[in-house]
Amino acid sequence: MQKHTKENGNVVYGDLSRQVNLKLDFKGKNNIIFFAGGSKNINICFYGNNALAFIGNNTIISGQQTAMSSDSVLFVDDNSSFGGVTIRPFEAKNIIFGRDCMFSWSTVVTSTDHHLIMDCNTNNRVNYSKSVYIGDHVWCGMEATIYKGSFVASGAIIGTKSLATKIFYSNTANAGIPAKEIKNELFWLRDSPFAGQWTKEQTLKHSNIPNDDFKFTYNKAEFLSPKAIEEKLDSLKTAFEKLEFIYDAIYCNKNKNRFAYFKDMPYDIPLPKYENKFKLLKFEEIKPTLTTQSKSVASQPSQPSSLELEIKILKDKLISKEQEIKNMKDKIEKQNANMHNLENNYQKALRAKSHLSYKLGQALIKADKNRYKGGYIKFIFEAMKIKREHKYN
Known part of the structure; x- marks a missing residue:
């Protein structure tokens, strides 16, 4: 595996040639991003220091730029896809995604309210940030939000436009604002009737699918408790220490039911034992050079912030509206010119009708x-x- 050392102690692990449409910006120092394999559309800005982003193999993250703040962790496991997501791990909190997650467009996952809320009597803050944990094979519908403090267990579904704010159990469907469980004992598949352009025969063929791959069960010996993970991450000081832990305890844990959880099951339990496999990895040190501009993360131009992107979008909309107004004015001016021509023709017709020869012709007919x-x-x-009338008129 390659290790790309950047300025200010920032490090990129992974083969950059396997990252399609990669955009990275380091504004702070001692940050780490780790690529376990290939990825697509990764766009991350490290605004602070000592943050860690871990991107699994075959991962697609489309959407707004992911903003990393100081001491925060983003972990996305293998085979996860995001159609258009906003990810915000702020205030030294963490956002963890398991394997094979599927997020639709205009979704939001955030650890913070983005602004402070204070108690009027004590002046104490009441809205502290909290980490977000999402298990394996979780489906999040379009325009849904996974809010701070949420734990969405493996196999769960969060419905369109829903707001997730708590624990959601495995193999459940949840919807609403705030989201609540509406059905259980379900599993979902990535098969898409639209993408496959199904016929009636294909729809009938998919009416029953024997599949136990996504039916989860709780196993206390395998369960990775979000509380235990959080306590361990809080105890670690550097991004590298967190990388070792994430790799060994979570990424290398291939147990199907590691994030499976159901009502009334033990939650606050210690982590299962894990082997120290990160130290077995071999790294090829690659120093930054100016001759690899097409592949070097450091040589890429810095990406605009979310605020700058919003301003650009508003400017583009304003320009579009101004063009619409100009087109409307041109259309009105053209219509006024046509009305003027019609008025002239009408006046000419009236003058023709009042002409002597016209009246004599009408009388002769x-x-x-x-x-x-x-x-x-x-x-x-x-x-x-x-x-006589014409003479006097």
């Missing part, structure tokens, strides 16, 4: 229609009348 009833005799007198 009328006389011709009544020629057998003395129409032409009447025309002579009508013509004399028209000439």
